[in-house]
Amino acid sequence: MSTPPILCLGRGRSATSIARFFGQAQALEETEDSVTLWNWTAGEWIQKERFAGGFEQISWEDFLPAKVFLSPGIDPRREFFSSVQAVEERELELFCNQFGGQIIGITGTNGKSSFTAALGGLLKEACGEEKVFVGGNLGTPLFEALQRGVAYELAVVELSSFQLERIEGLSMNLGILLNLSPDHLDRYDSIEDYYQTKWGLLKNAQSIIYPKDYRPPSGLAASAVDFWALEPFQDVLKRVGGFLESRLSLKIPAGAWSRIQSLPHRLERWQSERGVIFVNDSKSTNIASTRYALASRPKIRGRSYLILGGRDKGGDFSELAADLSGIEQVFVYGECREKICKALSASVKTEVFSSLGDLMKSVPSRLQEDDLLLLSPACSSFDEFKNYEDRGDRFFQWAKEAESSLIARAKTR
Structure with missing residues (x-):
């Protein structure tokens, strides 16, 4: 052959x-x-x-x-x-050896896609759309940057733990580790193996950024930026942006920060005509991701509500109790609703529904102007939906249908 x-x-x-x-x-x-x-x-x-x-x-x-x-x-x-x-x-090694500009690699358990997209968008505004490549695990393959006929000066790439396995002999200009929590235990022999794979990015970077509440492996330098692992997304982004402005001698336009858009199903926001804020974070399928969403949720004048539920992935929901400050009530649905209520009922008021569909028939009518309803389930979607995208799409669909009905009803009074 x-x-x-x-x-x-x-x-x-x-x-x-x-x-x-x-x-x-x-x-x-x-x-x-x-x-x-x-x-x-x-x-x-x-x-x-x-x-x-x-x-x-x-x-x-x-x-x-x-x-x-x-x-x-x-x-x-x-x-x-x-x-x-x-x-x-290794795709990543060949990319690093072939790419002619500077490379910023971003990894972590939760929020890395949103962070990569947001940072890439800011740097495009600072350097020019045609000078910055944004991709990797985010969606656009790394090799696309090598064959578009564009002389990119900078690459901002999201890297999964799978992409970081067995890497050696490469060097990035900056490696960013956002956070760590147990995940992919079907792939790794231990949680320590998973964590070490993530830290591997920083071992192959000239400058490194990681949470100050983490103890790095021996031999790694101090983080170039101070932040906490569960610090709000926007705050970490501003600190990293400030560091890059100094390091790369560039200026991010002031208006660029207000133009940051969330990725679908990752803290994706929609505000109704009544002024109610719905946040679709259906991508949060584990405890750590929901904790991140709670820390990053918008600051509002009204009341905040959280939706949890779906199919259990073996998480300890009591870990969420410390993050529920400011949450008026938790609405719980799906296969593991009883487990969630048992873990949280002593910390916050809860209400149980059999399904997300039933929940969305009842809850929107209780919300008022400036209230926020956050779907960040901490569970997989497979008890009721095809995938987390389907769950997030249906959440927004039901929210918009409910709001339209409420507005129409108000106009007939």
């Missing part, structure tokens, strides 16, 4: 951008009971062959030698990985 020099395991957006960059590639895409071979031809993937079984059943000698790029979602602890490890190429 004729083997091209590039072999991608997986056929997602990263694999496609890698194939475009090199101009030719093969991809092996694994499903439950088979592996499909694809060739990159004339700018698209063409299916060639299908093999029974998974990666463990592949005859790897038929495909090697080649430069192998492993999709971040594939667990390197699997048995087959030893067959390709010696020829593995």
